[in-house]
Amino acid sequence: MEIFNAILLGAIQGVTEFLPVSSSGHLLLMKHFLDMGEVPILFDVLLHIATLLVVLGFFRRQIFSILRALWHWVQKSIDTEDAYYLRLTVVIIIATVFTVLLGFILNTVDSLHTTSSVSVMFILTGLLLISTKFVKSREDQTPKKRNGILVGIAQGLGTLPGISRSGITITAALWGGIDREKAGELSFLLSIPAILGAFILEIGESGTLTSQMHISAILIGCLSAIISGILSLKLLLWLIRSGKLYFFSIYLIPLGIIGLIWL
Numbered sequence: 001m002e003i004f005n006a007i008l009l010g011a012i013q014g015v016t017e018f019l020p021v022s023s024s025g026h027l028l029l030m031k032h033f034l035d036m037g038e039v040p041i042l043f044d045v046l047l048h049i050a051t052l053l054v055v056l057g058f059f060r061r062q063i064f065s066i067l068r069a070l071w072h073w074v075q076k077s078i079d080t081e082d083a084y085y086l087r088l089t090v091v092i093i094i095a096t097v098f099t100v101l102l103g104f105i106l107n108t109v110d111s112l113h114t115t116s117s118v119s120v121m122f123i124l125t126g127l128l129l130i131s132t133k134f135v136k137s138r139e140d141q142t143p144k145k146r147n148g149i150l151v152g153i154a155q156g157l158g159t160l161p162g163i164s165r166s167g168i169t170i171t172a173a174l175w176g177g178i179d180r181e182k183a184g185e186l187s188f189l190l191s192i193p194a195i196l197g198a199f200i201l202e203i204g205e206s207g208t209l210t211s212q213m214h215i216s217a218i219l220i221g222c223l224s225a226i227i228s229g230i231l232s233l234k235l236l237l238w239l240i241r242s243g244k245l246y247f248f249s250i251y252l253i254p255l256g257i258i259g260l261i262w263l
Contacts, residue, residue, distance in 0.1 A: 006221035013047040014054075014228030018236045020129055020167025020248050023048075025118040028161045029259070045199050046218060050225035052195045055188050058233055062185060063192075087142055091186070094148030095155060096193045102156025112160050119259030121162025126252035128171045133246040135174045143186055147176045155190055162256075165191065167248070170240065184240040188233075 012030055016023035027044060056063065062085075069085035072078050078086065106112060154172035158165030166187050173183035239245055 003217050003220055006217040007224045009043075010047055010050070010221035010224030011228045013044075014051055014225040014230075015232045016164075017048065017051040017225075018054075018166060018229060018232040020125065020164040020170065020236070020245060021252055022118075022122065022125060022162050022164040022167075023051075024160075025122060025162035025164075028113070028118055029115065043218065043221070045195075046222055047225045048195045049199055050222035051229040052192065054226055054229040054233055055191055057230075058237075059185065059188060062189060066189075084142055087144075088186070088189075091143040091145065091148035091151075092190055092193070094145055095152030095190050096197075098149055098152025099155040099159075099190075099194055100197065102153060103159040106156065106160055115259060117160075118162035119256045121160055122252045122256030122259065124256075125162065125164045125167050126249035126256065129167055129249045129252070130246045132171055132174055132243070135243075143173070143176075143178055143182065147173060147178060147186075150176045151186065151190065155194060165194075166236070167245070170245065180240050180243060184237055 009027060009030060012026050013023050015021075016026045024044070027047075065081065065085045066089055069078070069082035070089065072082045073086060151169050151172045154168045155165060157163055158168045169187040169190060170183050173186050174180065178186065239247065
């Protein structure tokens with residue numbers, strides 16, 4: 001892979017991983033337009049790992065609080081703040097289980113990984129984002145177990161190219177009664193085990209990856225994903241707080257229609 005392609009794919013990953021427009025769908029279309037052939041799956045996963053570093057940086061306080069709460073739970077010295085983060089941990093575990101189960105099933109259906117399918121999913125994502133405009137603003141609310149089930153199923157559907165993982169999980173959290181700020185927080189905390197799991201499953205391809213791509217292309221692609229990811233996540237968190245996620249439907253729905261016509 002040329003350095004330019006690695007930079008481009010990295011930038012696309014960084015932007016689309018956080019903005020609710022589907023990173024996997026855009027990467028699939030970009031490979032199609034660039035006529036790049038099969039890019040190793042592990043390269044896609046490494047780009048996700050690069051954006052995961054951005055998530056860890058942005059949500060380091062919440063992650064530390066979860067780890068602290070778990071440590072206090074082991075020591076049986078839980079305080080009020082710990083109780084919230086322990087409940088949040090349970091929600092994340094429940095959601096991850098449902099994501100894994102649904103994700104494995106959906107990824108065996110090859111017809112859901114075509115350019116036509118991606119175009120349909122873009123339109124569906126756009127419609128989901130429009131629905132967030134009609135969610136009433138809610139007071140601060142702790143995620144509950146039922147939220148874990150709902151958001152976990154949503155994240156499982158988000159494994160399909162064209163369905164935005166962030167978009168569908170935030171939408172599910174909002175409709176499940178979680179306030180906007182915590183909906184965004186939950187969505188990205190959920191991405192941590194999902195991305196790590198994908199990396200573990202694909203790590204066996206590392207030899208194939210280094211034989212097909214120069215190490216410099218891999219590193220530059222990941223750096224590109226980190227830089228674009230930082231900018232995109234800042235933008236997304238502002239949009240979530242402002243209740244303007246539906247803005248992206250203006251882009252996704254026409255993109256899906258164009259894809260169905262020309263691809």
